[in-house]
Amino acid sequence: MHTDREACYQAVKSKDRRFDGVFYTAVRTTGIYCRPSCPARTPALKNVSFHPTAAAAQSAGFRACKRCLPDATPGSPDWDVAADVAGRAMRLINDGVVEREGVDGLAAALGFSTRHLGRLLTDELGAGPLALARARRAQTARVLIETTSMTFADIAFAAGFSSIRQFNDTIREVYASSPSQLRGRRTGSAQTGQLELRLACRAPFAGSTLLSFLAKRAVPGVEVVEGATYARTLRLPHGTGTVRLDLHDHDERGGTAMVPATFWLTDLRDTGAALERVRRLLDADCDPVAVADFFAEDALIGPVTRAVPGLRVPGHVDGDELAVRAVLGQQISVVRARNLAGMLTARFGEPVDSPLEGLTHIFPTAATLAGLGDEAASGAFRMPKARARALVALGAALEAGEPSLDRAAPRDDVRRALLGLPGIGAWTADYIAMRALGDPDIFLPTDVGVRNALAGRADGPAAIAELAEAWRPWRSYALMHLWQSLSTGAEHDQPRQEENG
Template sequence: MTGLLEQGNIEQLRAAVAGRDARFDGWVFLAVTSTRIYCRPSCPAVKPKPEHMRFYASPAAAQEAGYRACKRCRPDAAPGSPEWDYRTDVCARAMRLIGEGVVDRDGAAGLARRLGYSLRQLERLLIAEVGAGPAALARAGRAHTARTLIESTDLEMGRIAFAAGFASIRAFNRVVADVFACSPTTLRHKAARRKGANTETSAGGAIVLRLAYREPFEASNLFGHFAAAAARGVEEWADGAYRRTLRLPHGPGTAALKPGPGYIECRLRLADLRDVTAAVARCRRALDLDADPVAAQQTLEADPLLGPLARKTPGRRVPRKADGEEYALRAVIGQQVSTAAAATIATRLSEKYGEAVDDPEGGLTRLFPTSAALAEADPDDLPMPNRRKATVLALAGALAEGRVDVGPGADWEAARAQLVAVPGVGPWTIEMIAMRALGDPDAFPVADLGVIRGAKALGLPASPKALAARAEAWRPWRSYAVQYLWAASEHPTNRIPDDNEGMMVQ
């Protein structure tokens, strides 16, 4: 795939446009030469002639070619390409880091250093893959963030320009005009008049927006996991939403995520508005919103025993964490204990070592402790057996020193090798971290008790060796198979709780 997609894909893509197939949204972007506008393939506003169609792999590539974003389908708000979540090569890792705002904070050279490449090498790879270098990709991201803030807050334009990462008001005005073909003020006025917009007006200092995803979408296991495993003060289930604190580059924040009809409502409160990009990226990642559910579904439905359950509730996502290091530590904390017991331990550690936060809307009081803070913790403060204490301290130290990387830019196989070197981190923990922190779609904790129980309930092999052999047919989607195996047995993680249940499981 290149920035301008190759001829071999064109007929399939033209058919997607003719059928307004939303499955292609975010994977590819349609540009129309006669109007100089780029759209989602599903855009209802365009019926271009085939000779006027061009297809690009990213909004940045279309913008670099001189096209502006469609005002009807809002292509920059489409779900992200699953390519960047399903791969671990340098381009995918770079795209995940760019999505987190790394270029805005550290520059393109800083991104290249984090990936171990020269800037020239990285630019060449990204241009070949998505049609734009890191600076252009970050510019497209800044434009999207700016539009989100223009339409969902009443902030002054100068503050929005700063929050979105622009170096000056002039650059902010120029990019908004180039990408959206109108001034920031006009964009705000049009949003105020538009009905059915995918953002809502801010209230009381919060930023409220809607996060898109690809259908089908099954919310039960996502929000069931979050509620059942919530560490009190760090997370809560309240008013039908999963709420949690966020440790962000410029300060703390809180997010409330609530399933809605065709979207996730996301309500953010941030200490520093420069963290909008990172906060949204982490919320999307936690809910696996950029997944391609159809690809996994087709593979899992082919299994005669797993297939009926997959067909019954299509579109399950992998419940992840907004912070990879937090999940890695909590995976160790949760070794050989129940979900509720692990949440209790995480609560105690957060109360002791987590930083305080202010939450005017609910009961969030703490950030989960940093790796550095836990690495220095008194072993007597860790309410767990001595061997697990040693593992928590060893992993926290390795994370704090950079000897283990489980962030969005991590190489999955390298991370697995790094985790193996930590005493007490075994195969179950590594695969759970790979699935829920790294985002590997093919992780498979075959010895997990819930996986084994689900396999027995479905009539699948229950021994790890036999089940692993059977699971070869589920590659490369075994992380999604795990969600169905977990759902085959009764557990609070399998359903969205009511508010009373949410309070109890905390």
């Protein structure tokens, strides 16, 4: 997108908020960079350049606009559509891999040499991995400065800076302000050990529908839904945490929805990782306007898209947990699957001291499940031996990192690895890809709910799959709209075919 100067300039002239986060506009005469929708006067085309990331603009010597806060935009939806190396790298960088493992660790996770990865990211995103990680640290620090009462030392630590000096220098360079000057714009506060933030998502945002989806599947001890809030425990790289989200509908087309989020973290170094994982849960980088426009003329999906604007594909904060829950839920009701996961958690999960009532455990690790043994798993939870065998095999595979569900590996490779495990068929593998890997183009033609929603329009998986071809590359959203259209409240997320073979 950023290479098409005329298209970018037209978006800037029209203040089109749909392109916020897709590219950034740098103005040579002022030395600042902005989001396309910045309300400032549109500069002359000859004075601007366009950049694919905030890091690219910063690397070119521009500082962030204080008026439109361009670094606060949601990420590009193109990362999930293409799922190429650059997109996967951005997910890992936002998760804090560079701070934890260095550029060498990032390159190893993606299967490239450090030098090759640096060239690839510079070509695709306009900046190398260190610059991209630096931009992420600066943005995290700015949010904490402006919305909490944390000390600057704690903020530097939480954002991933190696020293106070590096923190101060970066803030001054990126924002042309000192940390103290940024704090003068503070809009919120925080108690000790508690972070109250707002997560940016593109609007419209169907928060109540997302809440309903999560509520039906909330695992006792791990997740709690009360009123319009969803809360859950988190397993993070340096410790544990809790997050509480206020999920309301935001109907403004093309704007930015701000989802209030409160975090409690045992280690502040996990701030960036916690933010990124919760954003995945919210499908925060989705462009709902683009999805709705794509389906606008479709006789089947168009009407249901207009009925629920801003519908999200619920992601997950932990790919391993989602995979285990998908296997647990095979061939049983949503309620039974939720209760079974709760039993598993109560017996084998890690107890935590959460500030919220009802949150008592972290979901069991893959290593714990791998060590159960088929007989123990089957006997403890009265599940078929074939499913117990699948559960234990999945735990062992995840513990070995094959497959890895952290969004680093190519999706096709992950799917093949999942299908190679006992008891995992196409429905389960694709459901995991949709929610754990964020694939926007998944469809489940054998799903009972899909069959019910398409009754009279397509008969059988082959016909359903053929019908869904017209919905690429947004078939995951078509699937969610079909599920949502079921007025009977059917438990639609269970596979029709046998998965335990």
